[in-house]
Amino acid sequence: MIEILVSVLLLVGAAFMVLAAIGVLRLPDLPTRMHATTKAGALGAMMTMGGVAFYFGDSTVAARAVAIVIFIFLTAPIAAHVIGRAGYFTGAKLWAGTIKDELQERYDPVTHKLNSGLEELKHGQPTRTGKGTSNQ
C-alpha cells in the first residue's frame, strides 16, 4: 500500500520535472521559461521528497524531508524573482508575441527604483504613462 503511494508520488514528481525541462527548452523567452521551471520544477522536487518521507516512514527522515520541502517552498520564489528582475534590467528580449509589458519605462535604470507611473500627477501634469500603459 505504502509502495503504491510512494510509486505514484515519485512518478508524478518526475513527470512534473520532465514538464519543467520541456518548458525551459521550448518556451520563447526568459519570463516564460522561469514560469515553467520555478513552479513545476519545485513541485516535482517536493513530491519526490514526499515520496521519500512516506517510504522510510521514520520521524527523523520525515522531518528532514519536510525541511527540504519547506526550504524549496521558501527559496524558489525568491530566486525566481531575483533572476527575473536581473534579466529585466539587463534588457532580456521579450517574446515577439508579448501583448503587455507593465514594467516598461517604470523602472529607473540608474537607481533600480520602480515607479507606479502616477508620480508626476502630483505636480499637476498627467503623464503619457498616466494610466494603463502598454506597448501594444
Add this chain to the structure above:
Amino acid sequence: MLNVVINIVYLMLSLALLFAFIRLTRGPSLPDRVVALELIASIVVGYVGVHAIDTGVASFLDVAIVIALTAFLAAIGFARFVERGGVKND
C-alpha cells in the same frame, strides 16, 4: 514493483536533465543559463531523493539539503552579478 518505478523515474529525470542541459548550453543570455542551472539543481535534488529510496540510506537527504541550499545561494549570487554590471550579453 517499486524497483521498476525507480528505474522509470531515473530515466525520466535523466531526460529532464538532458533538456535542461541543452538550454544551459544554448541559452542566449546569462539569466537563461541561470534559470537552467536552477532547474538542474531541482532535478538533482529529485535524483538524490530517488537514490535514497533505491539504496535505503536515509542520510542522502542531507546531501539534498546541501544541494538545495547551494543552488539558492548560487542563484542569488548570479543575479546580483548580472544586475550590478556583469556581462550584458555573453
